[in-house]
Amino acid sequence: MPSSLDSMREKLASSTEDLPYRDEETDYQDVTRDNSHNLHKGEGEEHEFEEYESFHEYNSAHKPYRKPIYRRKRYIVGCLIATVVFLAIFIPLFLKFALPAIAQSMMNKAGMNVVQLNMTNPGETEMTVSVLATVSGIPKLFSASMEFTKTVDVSWDGVLLGNMSLATVYVKKGKGDILQTTTLQIQNTTAFGEFAKVMLSADGFVWTMSSVATVKVVGQTIKNLNINKKLNMNGLDNFANIKILGFNLPADAPDGNGALVSIQATIPNPSPIGMVLGTITLDLYFETAYLGRVVAKNVSLIGGQDMALNLEGQLYKQTDQVHEAELSLLMSNYLANIPTLATGKGVSVFPDGVHAISWLTNAITSTTLTVPLQAVTPMDVIKNISINDMSLVMSEANPWSPTVNSDSVSADFKIPFNITINITELANTTFKMAFQNVSFVQLDSAIWNTTASDMPNNKVVFSVPPSPMNIYDQSAFINFMNAIALDAEASIEITGSAQGVAVTSLGTVHLTVPLNTTLSLKGISFSSQTPAVSDILVIGGTTENIPITGNVGLDNPSIFSVTLGQIVLQLKCVVNGTDGYIGTATIANLVMKPGMNIVPATILFQPTNQTYGEQFLSGFVSGESFSTSIYGDENTSNIASILPTLKALTMTTTLPGMIPAPQLIKAGTSAPTLGQVLGPRLLPLQVTAANPLATVIWIETMTASVYWEGNYFGGVDHAHIPFAVNPYVDTVSPVVSLQCPTGYQFALFLVTQFIPKNLAVLTGGTVDVDFESELELVVGGALGVGYDTTIEYSQNNVPAFIQIDYSFAGLTKRSLAGENHSPLASIDSGKRSEPEASLSPSERRALLANMPDNELYESLASLVGEHAPAMETGMAYVAWMEKAIRALYPEYQ
CATH class of the missing domain: 2.60.40 (Immunoglobulin-like)
Incomplete structure (x- = not known):
């Protein structure tokens, strides 16, 4: 191991020689422990590892850190010098050659929107124009000004219409506004007239605006920039969507030929172009009929705003049969609030009220307006309907087709025109009845009652002969009958019409006169009634029940007379504080007329509880009265249409007994x-x-x-x-x-x-x-x-x-002996001879009871001490009887 460590040291020493960089380019860092190797210790190697680690920590050489080139001073200074030189050469070239091309490109891409272009003081060759427009689509980086060096040409369909001068436009943050008043010189009156026709009749058109402009931006002036913009604008579409605010015939025409007419309308102007039209004359038509002529004065179109139009004139009398029929349809539809499209054909236009302009006249006379004649609010021509009487006869055979009858259905009417109108006939009257907005029946049988009507005072009366009332919505009819029968008030909606013939200043017309009203009716309100029951009479009896007849008073505050046939109602009474069932009340044929009705009824007394029934009868014959509930059930009626109403019927009343109470x-x-x-x-x-x-x-x-x-x-x-x-x-x-x-x-x-x-x-x-x-x-x-x-x-x-008999018959031993003693069977006539003093009081009374009347009187006289006076003596006889009784019962003294 030491030899290998020495070899490593030599290699490390030799590695520091001949480094590949100069000393002045090198920055040295402090040597730190190299953790790139992970040395593992084993048994017997700890000493060698510590020597190597110490040597490596203090004697190893590391490669120095080198700065990036963009952070070196020489590099930064060089870049700055190069930039200055580049800009000095590029900017003059950019401003001279590139900027005009860029400006023209931006001009081509810029947008223009005309908000309003109002034409006033129109003439044959010129007019005053007020322009409100916006320029957009220019980059927001720079502010600029744009000066038109030539007049702005306005072209349509490739033809020059005219030109006008526009002042400098200033653009800031990418937008610019044009708000100027100038003069438009008309270069081609014929073409301008054709354009005006299109502007009034089409829903849109395209203008081309062209000119030359000078733009100043970032201190530079750019000349001869071409302006060529196509402007898509809305037209008036033949004055579409006219809204009628008023239509009136205020009077007959002074010349006797028709009637004066006044129409107020508004016309939306979706176009940005406005124009002073002045006085306009229109001819009115409906289908093939020429109706008349109207004039509107001081008419002005304003771009993007509604135009008010007040037309006044005269409608002419129609004499042709076809034209009368068309006029009839027009007036009937108007009365019924049905939009009817008349047309207005332009006749003339005078901007200043006097002089015509050829191109404008051509445009107006080529224009046809659609005039939707419709009342602003629905008209109540026949109103204030009053049903004075109405009879309904229900039947089991035809439950959903009751017979209806009315002698008087009256109404006020008002034709909303102040012209001569004389109604000579009303026929084909129909009534639809609806409850809670659900129609349930239509009556087509109403007849105009000419004798009861008062036409000069706008009063009309109809009668309805007995007619079937065919119910086509059963649920709505049931709800209506519930309201009439059970509630105090009900509202019914009545709609319909009548066919009328009227002689008017416009001609003889056949009108369909509408009616539409809500009628409030009083109901019968059974639930709040307290029927008066009278004339109670017990007429028989069976093993099952006792039939009792009587009269029931029912008030009907409504206008309805209703025949309901037989009805059977259930009865409960309160007897001695207990509520119990007593039977049924049957009305053989219930007819409810307006006012108080005295209805005969039969009560079948048939209680389900015998004791309760006996208590009721006891009170009944004693003259008591009973709080009684009357109610319907599923057996109340056999008529399907009225059964739901009668099932819901409840009333309370007082059922009288036999008053005055009889002396049985x-x-x-x-x-x-x-x-x-x-x-x-x-x-x-x-x-x-x-x-x-x-x-x-x-x-x-x-x-x-x-x-x-x-x-x-x-x-x-x-x-x-x-x-x-x-x-x-x-x-x-x-x-x-x-x-x-x-x-x-x-x-x-x-x-x-x-x-x-x-x-x-x-x-x-x-x-x-x-x-x-x-x-x-x-x-x-x-x-x-x-x-x-x-x-x-x-x-x-x-x-x-x-009357007391003097006889002592009936006097017995037992009775005189008294209840506290045993019978005295042993005492007989044989003991009469015994001295009375030896007898007890009871034995004495028994002995006396067996004596004949004459001996009895003698014995009693002996006991009392005096003879009985005559019974006729009254109190004397009573006094003697008292003494006799006291003597007979000495034990009580």
Whole structure:
């Protein structure tokens, strides 16, 4: 390893000899560690590697850094000297030979746009021209000026039209503006006239502008530059797109031949060329008819701006049949807002209002204007339509073709011309009706009512005889009927026309007079109505239902009279705070005329809940009223076109019961014996029943309670007494038993309160009692035939005739013994001989109950201590009875 290291050192030393560059050209750098080799250490070689690294770090020679040539001082100085010499030679050559060619090239590529070129003071050979133009397309590097050294020639189609002088144009940042007023000298009047025709009639034309100019730029003057520019400009296209602002016939012509006319219009001018036209005269034509002549004064075209045109003149009367028909079409289209193209043919033009210029006259007389006669806003010739009445008859057979009829459809009309117009005929009137912008029917049957119309005051009346109303949009018709029936107001759009014959100052014309209006109609507004129900009458009964007739008051504020056929509505009532179904209401043929309608209806009482139905009937016969909902469903009508409306129908009303409440119990009759009064208190009773219905009632069972002055007097316990009560007839019931309270207290009540206040009952008298009952009824027939139901019925102040018999019949052991004692079967007549003092009070009462009447009176007299006075003595007899009762019931004293 040392020998190889020495050899490397020798080679490194010899490599520093004879370097290939001079010392003065070399810059040396500090020696740094060379990391270009990556030496790997191995076992036994660490010492040799360290020696080599140290030697290489401090003894190796590196190649010095050398500057690029463009950074050397000699090179930079040389370049500067060469540049100065080059520019001194090139610039004079460039300015003399290259710059003119470059300027001409830029001039050729530059663009020119004429914004406006307005011609005023036109003459045969010259006119004043105001020019507004822009020059573009010039490089933005330099500013320059361009001076026209010759007049600018204007050529068209290869023919020189004229020339004009233009002042110097200044260009800055690549653009220049020309805004000058100069004089255009017309060199060829014939050619200029032809050009003027094209300018007015064509949609575009090309001008060629040529001249010679001197340009000054960057301090240099460049002469004799040629200017030759083709300018594409818009023409007036025969005054296309005229917009009519007004068309009026203000009066009849003074000479009696037609009418004066006034037309206001604007004409767009897409061309940059403007011109003073002065006074223009035009002849107006429509198809083959010569209409008349109009004149416009002070007419001026301005480049790129709309021109106002006010034409006034005279339209002549048409006498030829063909021309009258053409005039009729023109006027009808105008009234109907249909654009109609008339034409205006140029007659003359006088720029100063007096003198003509040949080339301009030739241009105008060769021009034909298209005049679209159309109203500025749609005209309401027939307006303020009023449908005073309209009848609709719906049918199941033709649901979408109801019959319509109207005696009076009136309208105001105004022909928008102030000329003589006398309408002599109106026919072929059509009406289209639309709801919410959807048309649903057209009527072609309207007839002009000449007797009802007032033509001098612009009032026209039509009538519509009964005619089929063929609905072609069912959905729109349904929406319309919903609005009319359910809402307070509805709007309907009416469009159409009438064919009219009018004698005018322009001739006899056949006009199609349009109508277009929105009519607000009052609706029936069923949903907000409260129908008045009256004249309720129960007319029968079946096992399924009870038919009830009545009248329903329905208000119709609309102009429509509607025949809807049979309708069936559902009914719900509120009874005792509960809402429930009670049945249907059927109107056999509903006809709703304007105003109040009293409509007969039949209610089929057929509740789905029996208890609810019984509560309703109980209140019904007692004179109660019920909050009731009336509504439609899928069975309301068999007419398909009206069913959707009736299904949505809802109303609320008050359904009255039988008002005034009838007196079902007219009277009561009872003739008890004294024994029944003092003993079992089981009194015989008959009632007189009244039937306020128009059908028979069978009273099957009665359960009742009787009160006198708030005191319970007795009750009938479910007495089965079938009997019929015929309509409007008072019927006496079979005898039932009125069970009064037993015992001492009620007996004492009788003799201390009831009989003293009603002494007449001792010999026969009437007492007013209150009555509460539950009656099982069959309405309309016997059980199994009529409607079986149960009602609860109460009535106050029922007159009851009572007459007490002196007999003690009905007095029994059990009744006198009292409810607190066992029956006294062991006490018989054999014990009568026993001393009465040994008997208990109940045994004594039982013993008395078996005595004959004469012995009973003697025993009672013995107990009381005095004989009974005559019953006719009234209170004396009552006093004796009180003593007798107290004596019979000593245990209560």
